[in-house]
Amino acid sequence: xxxxxxxxxxxxxxxxxxxxxxxxxxxxxxxxxxxxxxxxxxxxxxxxxxxxxxxxxxxxxxxxxxxxxxxxxxxxxxxxxxxxxxxxxxxxxxxxxxxxxxxxxxxxxxxxxxxxxxxxxxxxxxxxxxxxxxxxxxxxxxxxxxxxxxxxxxxxxxxxxxxxxxxxxxxxxxxxxxxxxxxxxxxxxxxxxxxxxxxxxxxxxxxxxxxxxxxxxxxxxxxxxxxxxxxxxxxxxxxxxxxxxxxxxxxxxxxxxxxxxxxxxxxxxxxxxxxxxxxxxxxxxxxxxxxxxxxxxxxxxx
Amino acid sequence: xxxxxxxxxxxxxxxxxxxxxxxxxxxxxxxxxxxxxxxxxxxxxxxxxxxxxxxxxxxxxxxxxxxxxxxxxxxxxxxxxxxxxxxxxxxxxxxxxxxxxxxxxxxxxxxxxxxxxxxxxxxxxxxxxxxxxxxxxxxxxxxxxxxxxxxxxxxxxxxxxxxxxxxxxxxxxxxxxxxxxxxxxxxxxxxxxxxxxxxxxxxxxxxxxxxxxxxxxxxxxxxxxxxxxxxxxxxxxxxxxxxxxxxxxxxxxxxxxxxxxxxxxxxxxxxxxxxxxxxxxxxxxxxxxxxxxxxxxxxxxxxxxxxxxxxxxxxxxxxxxxxxxxxxxxxxxxxxxxxxxxxxxxxxxxxxxxxxxxxxxxxxxxxxxxxxxxxxxxxxxxxxxxxxxxxxxxxxxxxxxxxxxxxxxxxxxxxxxxxxxxxxxxxxxxxxxxxxxxxxxxxxxxxxxxxxxxxxxxxxxxxxxxxxxxxxxxxxxxxxxxx
Numbered sequence: 001x002x003x004x005x006x007x008x009x010x011x012x013x014x015x016x017x018x019x020x021x022x023x024x025x026x027x028x029x030x031x032x033x034x035x036x037x038x039x040x041x042x043x044x045x046x047x048x049x050x051x052x053x054x055x056x057x058x059x060x061x062x063x064x065x066x067x068x069x070x071x072x073x074x075x076x077x078x079x080x081x082x083x084x085x086x087x088x089x090x091x092x093x094x095x096x097x098x099x100x101x102x103x104x105x106x107x108x109x110x111x112x113x114x115x116x117x118x119x120x121x122x123x124x125x126x127x128x129x130x131x132x133x134x135x136x137x138x139x140x141x142x143x144x145x146x147x148x149x150x151x152x153x154x155x156x157x158x159x160x161x162x163x164x165x166x167x168x169x170x171x172x173x174x175x176x177x178x179x180x181x182x183x184x185x186x187x188x189x190x191x192x193x194x195x196x197x198x199x200x201x202x203x204x205x206x207x208x209x210x211x212x213x214x215x216x217x218x219x220x221x222x223x224x225x226x227x228x229x230x231x232x233x234x235x236x237x238x239x240x241x242x243x244x245x246x247x248x249x250x251x252x253x254x255x256x257x258x259x260x261x262x263x264x265x266x267x268x269x270x271x272x273x274x275x276x277x278x279x280x281x282x283x284x285x286x287x288x289x290x291x292x293x294x295x296x297x298x299x300x301x302x
Numbered sequence: 303x304x305x306x307x308x309x310x311x312x313x314x315x316x317x318x319x320x321x322x323x324x325x326x327x328x329x330x331x332x333x334x335x336x337x338x339x340x341x342x343x344x345x346x347x348x349x350x351x352x353x354x355x356x357x358x359x360x361x362x363x364x365x366x367x368x369x370x371x372x373x374x375x376x377x378x379x380x381x382x383x384x385x386x387x388x389x390x391x392x393x394x395x396x397x398x399x400x401x402x403x404x405x406x407x408x409x410x411x412x413x414x415x416x417x418x419x420x421x422x423x424x425x426x427x428x429x430x431x432x433x434x435x436x437x438x439x440x441x442x443x444x445x446x447x448x449x450x451x452x453x454x455x456x457x458x459x460x461x462x463x464x465x466x467x468x469x470x471x472x473x474x475x476x477x478x479x480x481x482x483x484x485x486x487x488x489x490x491x492x493x494x495x496x497x498x499x500x501x502x503x504x505x506x507x508x509x510x511x512x513x514x515x516x517x518x519x520x521x522x523x524x525x526x527x528x529x530x531x532x533x534x535x536x537x538x539x540x541x542x543x544x545x546x547x548x549x550x551x552x553x554x555x556x557x558x559x560x561x562x563x564x565x566x567x568x569x570x571x572x573x574x575x576x577x578x579x580x581x582x583x584x585x586x587x588x589x590x591x592x593x594x595x596x597x598x599x600x601x602x603x604x605x606x607x608x609x610x611x612x613x614x615x616x617x618x619x620x621x622x623x624x625x626x627x628x629x630x631x632x633x634x635x636x637x638x639x640x641x642x643x644x645x646x647x648x649x650x651x652x653x654x655x656x657x658x659x660x661x662x663x664x665x666x667x668x669x670x671x672x673x674x675x676x677x678x679x680x681x682x683x684x685x686x687x688x689x690x691x692x693x694x695x696x697x698x699x700x701x702x703x704x705x706x707x708x709x710x711x712x713x714x715x716x717x718x719x720x721x722x723x724x725x726x727x728x729x730x731x732x733x734x735x736x737x738x739x740x741x742x743x744x745x746x747x748x749x750x751x752x753x754x755x756x757x758x759x760x761x762x763x764x765x766x767x768x769x770x771x772x773x774x775x776x777x778x779x780x781x782x783x784x785x
Binding site: 053055073081088100101104105 | 303307308311315318319367369372373374375376378379380381382383510512
């Protein structure tokens with residue numbers, strides 16, 4: 001198996017609305033892959049197609065080397081899936097929920113399930129319907145970790161949760177997911193940044209980029225050019241430089257293809273009289289916001 | 303984990319979740335299935351409503367435990383197949399609807415003095431029809447909905463569509479009759495086959511979870527079922543019936559013709575068990591030649607009256623008013639008043655196609671053992687009759703035999719059994735009344751005949767230059783032709 005998840009020209013439309021238009025995605029085994037994108041970008045749809053919850057309109061997808069449309073109990077016994085708005089059997093107690101599911105998984109580890117309940121402070125006798133949102137997510141996660149899945153798919157698991165619960169979820173996830181591939185979609189960029197190894201950015205129905213987080217961080221820099229006098233932006237502006245703005249004697253923009261020498265040379269060509277160039281690393285959140293704004297602007301202009 | 307074990311696990315979970323509904327449904331089933339209607343039923347409506355409604359709620363609830371509509375259900379990515387899930391649901395429905403029904407029907411039958419084993423085939427067929435006409439539609443609707451509210455709305459919409467279709471058909475049909483008389487069972491079997499299409503919808507929805515497509519399929523099944531139910535009489539139906547008759551050769555021996563020598567000689571005292579319909583009542587004297595030991599029962603009659611210079615009029619009637627007497631038989635025909643008024647004294651050509659059922663008595667019991675305390679008797683293991691009233695009131699696990707109480711010269715078929723080769727009962731009750739009291743008092747229990755249909759007979763009758771007035775019987779009291 002060369003990919004934990006693979007999609008090729010994956011398409012989905014609901015009626016006349018195209019949600020995905022040829023998505024190519026490759027998630028390496030053992031990676032922690034964060035799928036980012038603005039609301040409505042198609043992240044949840046992508047995950048549901050991969051998990052065979054929805055049927056694709058075109059293209060194909062694989063999970064653990066198996067065509068998604070052919071995922072069988074044998075594969076699902078190796079996949080853990082938790083979704084933000086998953087409908088749970090609210091009448092079940094936490095204890096019975098885990099006990100009920102245990103019979104379906106050959107690799108279910110009862111001791112691990114008990115340990116997860118303890119770590120997540122889940123009350124075994126409490127009904128799922130009586131749990132808070134955060135506790136329900138913990139119960140769902142516990143039910144998806146207790147059989148040590150090879151692939152863990154999480155769809156917006158942190159939405160609406162307070163910081164403490166998010167930290168507990170991430171800790172629990174990372175503690176039990178040793179060696180597993182984690183595929184996670186989220187708006188919570190700060191959390192994703194803290195543990196993801198790979199990032200994919202989905203927008204305008206397609207994957208805009210997909211790469212290792214370190215490479216991404218190296219590639220994106222906020223550039224500040226300082227001048228003696230207030231400068232004017234040139235008519236010719238590189239497409240790879242996003243969100244340009246001027247503030248007094250300074251021009252700022254985000255370089256999406258940063259290299260020390262290349263960026264400096266390009267800046268000197270467009271602004272021969274700048275006095276100083278400063279390149280600052282960007283947090284993932286800033287990269288995401290920059291891309292989203294640029295994308296929206298491009299969409300608006302189009 | 304094998305499919306069986308996984309299904310069992312889901313089944314146990316459903317029982318744990320739905321045990322109060324299971325208990326209520328089983329209690330209602332027991333109340334309905336084990337009831338003996340011999341002594342009348344003060345709660346008949348409630349009884350007939352409660353068990354089906356509770357069973358419906360139970361069937362819908364168990365399907366909705368793992369809803370098929372939507373894409374956020376937790377079970378969608380758990381390691382079991384749609385087959386496992388469907389097997390678990392089928393097991394649940396069998397365990398809490400079919401099995402209790404069968405058990406309590408057996409209890410009711412045994413309590414009434416019958417051997418359940420002797421009737422197991424009839425009870426099996428009852429389960430088949432209940433599953434097809436009652437359980438499967440509920441399951442199919444549940445498979446396409448998210449909540450019981452949606453089910454009620456869908457069922458309401460279907461009912462409304464049905465009413466509209468029925469209304470349209472009533473407007474359009476004219477003399478097109480959808481009543482197949484004694485051949486109704488053929489239509490019922492056709493409807494059952496069509497309704498069984500719901501099983502394909504259920505399997506499809508479990509396998510693919512495509513609501514729109516499955517809903518379209520279910521609408522198609524519903525439309526097909528309605529098309530069968532409202533189908534006009536199919537000319538091939540008699541051939542099918544003859545094919546399934548027990549003794550078709552006996553039917554060949556039946557001779558039937560209008561006995562013109564008895565026109566106008568209808569004795570009013572034979573007018574029992576008949577009910578006035580809209581129209582003028584005519585009694586057509588017939589000479590019937592039937593194989594020894596058999597007798598004819600009524601079914602459908604197509605009548606055509608041709609008067610000179612007038613448009614021929616055709617009428618179709620479904621009636622059991624076919625009386626036999628020592629001097630022959632009488633066929634009752636109702637003619638629209640306007641037709642009668644216009645041609646009553648005109649010589650007309652009267653022709654009719656009569657579809658009749660030939661019965662053969664299995665036993666005639668003139669000396670049977672009536673319990674002096676209960677005034678009840680077990681009639682040849684086929685029925686249990688109560689003689690506390692003026693006419694015997696009988697119940698039987700099956701309506702496939704006719705029990706006729708003889709008084710004087712004319713037997714009366716209280717409830718003629720269907721001619722179907724398989725039992726067609728579909729109710730929840732284990733026992734059914736097979737004979738209703740008549741308005742003709744009998745001082746003491748007379749002989750009881752237990753008969754069953756053996757052949758279907760279709761004959762053409764003709765009488766030329768006859769006056770309708772000569773056939774007329776005024777149910778108010780005047781003798782025919784007395785005006």
